[in-house]
Amino acid sequence: MNKAAKTAKELKEFYGRTPKTANFAVMSLIVGIIIDKLNEVNLSELPRLRATDRVNSPTEAYANVPDRRLRTAPAATVEGVTNVLDLNIRLLERELKREEIKRRTAAEWRLIERSYIRHADYTLPDFYDDFKTRIERGQATWADYREERRKWRRCENRWCLNVFPVDRDHFKKGEIKARNKHAKFCSSTCRTEHFKALKQYERTAEMYDNPTYLPQSEIDAELELETSINDAISRRELPFEHEHLIALENGSMKVESFAPTDDEVNGEVYECVTYNLNDLTDEEIREKGLEKYAKKRSTVML
Numbered sequence: 659m660n661k662a663a664k665t666a667k668e669l670k671e672f673y674g675r676t677p678k679t680a681n682f683a684v685m686s687l688i689v690g691i692i693i694d695k696l697n698e699v700n701l702s703e704l705p706r707l708r709a710t711d712r713v714n715s716p717t718e719a720y721a722n723v724p725d726r727r728l729r730t731a732p733a734a735t736v737e738g739v740t741n742v743l744d745l746n747i748r749l750l751e752r753e754l755k756r757e758e759i760k761r762r763t764a765a766e767w768r769l770i771e772r773s774y775i776r777h778a779d780y781t782l783p784d785f786y787d788d789f790k791t792r793i794e795r796g797q798a799t800w801a802d803y804r805e806e807r808r809k810w811r812r813c814e815n816r817w818c819l820n821v822f823p824v825d826r827d828h829f830k831k832g833e834i835k836a837r838n839k840h841a842k843f844c845s846s847t848c849r850t851e852h853f854k855a856l857k858q859y860e861r862t863a864e865m866y867d868n869p870t871y872l873p874q875s876e877i878d879a880e881l882e883l884e885t886s887i888n889d890a891i892s893r894r895e896l897p898f899e900h901e902h903l904i905a906l907e908n909g910s911m912k913v914e915s916f917a918p919t920d921d922e923v924n925g926e927v928y929e930c931v932t933y934n935l936n937d938l939t940d941e942e943i944r945e946k947g948l949e950k951y952a953k954k955r956s957t958v959m960l
């Protein structure tokens with residue numbers, strides 16, 4: 659084994675997975691180590707992945723490698739070692755983002771919160787437009803508008819823009835049900851969301867420089883890595899074979915025959931071709947009885 663291959667395998671073994679304690683300091687250190695190690699070897703000693711079909715020229719062979727194979731490239735390849743560096747840089751970026759969230763100012767939070775709206779089924783502008791139409795048709799006056807407006811209330815859930823009637827005798831009778839005259843929210847969902855938001859504000863006061871009402875899932879979504887999003891997508895998608903595509907094109911096969919069964923989508927066999935397998939050590943692969951998939955993968959590369 660050449661030096662580059664040895665280094666590539668070591669890097670994969672030590673840094674090919676998300677570390678248990680990933681914080682900004684740890685990730686900066688790891689990225690630094692990987693770059694130093696890569697600088698010490700000649701990367702052209704490593705093989706590159708090549709496509710095995712649909713290739714007309716040597717350059718095409720490198721350009722046409724399917725995305726899934728690139729992401730699951732064996733450690734001692736140019737793509738494999740790039741994946742390790744890539745993963746760690748993304749993790750570093752995530753830690754940077756985490757720091758940014760921690761230090762966000764109150765004004766910044768309010769700005770983000772303003773764009774997070776969950777309900778807008780019947781808003782004040784809708785109410786205004788509807789009533790204005792009645793006035794234009796001569797069915798009501800502006801004095802009526804003011805009286806009607808008093809029968810409607812804005813929902814107190816900060817993620818909701820709805821207005822709702824609190825007087826049974828309103829102009830949308832039959833369409834929108836009036837709520838109790840003491841009601842503060844347009845629905846029970848809004849009530850729940852309102853109290854959740856207050857709780858979240860208290861909770862984040864202890865976590866961040868400035869608290870926020872935003873649900874934790876929204877904050878976490880900002881931290882999600884692009885790779886994990888891609889993996890979630892690829893777990894749901896089944897690749898078409900070249901000959902199937904041709905059969906589809908000339909009409910000898912129908913697209914319905916490719917609809918994945920539940921087993922194919924959720925089953926263990928399918929799970930094996932995702933990025934996760936590549937994250938396992940050889941020992942873990944043996945433990946889980948996944949050798950044949952691991953083997954298959956490395957022969958594809960050669």
Ligand SMILES: [Zn+2]
Pocket residue numbers: 777813814815818819820843844845848
């Ligand atoms: Zn509401």
